[in-house]
Amino acid sequence: MKKALAFCVLATLAVPLPGSGPYSPVRVNFARDDRYERGRSLFAGEVKMGDGTYCAACHSKNIPLDRKKLQSVQPDLQRKVEDCIHNPDRVNGTAKQSDMEALAYYLAKRYRL
């Protein structure tokens, strides 16, 4: 009887526990890259670049952008973006070089150029 009891205690205590170390939950840090986010916020008008309108105001409805159209101007995309920003009838503003790049980067990614 004592042997059986001892065996039961031993069996209970000696069962392998996880043993694979401390459990660690999945940690996912959702974050789009900064350049994309900057370009998106400039395009959507969340960050103002000038006294006029913002990119999405024209390019969402009146002059919608599409992949084909953008592909045809892709080599010159950044200059086109600059023209749009400087045009008094459009954005009528200025943007830093990094913002220009961010806008072009956003468009390239958004429309899979």
Next chain:
Amino acid sequence: MTFFRRPAVAILVLSAAVNSWAASPWLPAPGKLTVIETYSNDTFTHYYPGALRGTLPAPYDQFTFTTDIEYGLRRNLTLDLETGHTKTFFRGNTLGGISDSLIGLRWQVHNGERVVFTVRGAGIIKGTYDLTHLSNFSPGEKASGGLGSGILGVALPHNFFAFAESGYRIRSHPVPQDFFGNVGGGYHIKGFAFTSDYQTSRSINGTDIRGTVPKFAPPYFVAALFPATKKIFGAVDSGIVYSLRSGLSLGFSSSTILHGRNVGKKQIFAFSVGYTFPGRGPHF
């Protein structure tokens, strides 16, 4: 126990290790350095010996401090380091030390507007804790090796996102090789991110416990085989992280092991504090 009574000493040994096998498909911007300190508590009373269920006479506890460091080397390449200090407590017995550490790279091979795919490779460096071959409360398997995985991330409309990972882990003999993976989703709004996922790890070889009761004598299972034991589990994680614009982040997560084989039915709570240098904002 002394370790936890001496905060100063605790801080000194924070450069130790933890077994976190999962990783994020989204990478930090180049030049960004993030440091996350996590304190976690694993506890259980019920366990799964082989295909059976059992109950311990007292709870098993494990306390772990983890330091995670990630550094954006390039836009599509990140260096990761994970290390920590862990300690187990069971019926007045205790074992602890630097836990198994990870050092690895994540390479984002696809970075689309909504979908990212990242491959990961990491080396595992065995910790400094002692293994017990007489009882059952080793802090880990104390084995070096490596792991590799593919991680998918999808940005969904209305601030939702989804992720999945599938990988394989190889460690030195006699520790079994494992398949591991997870699938989950999340939601982020105004600095808060909520995630929930299912995570699994499945040894594809190793020593199983068979029969109606474990047999602890050759040719059956003996206590010295603990690190070689085949382990399978499925768990659910839930977490919340609040990120401030300053770069500081605070997190809490809880996990429950739902099913398994040769593992404890753990309940895990973890608190984390992180800081990102040089903080958020454009960096390109």
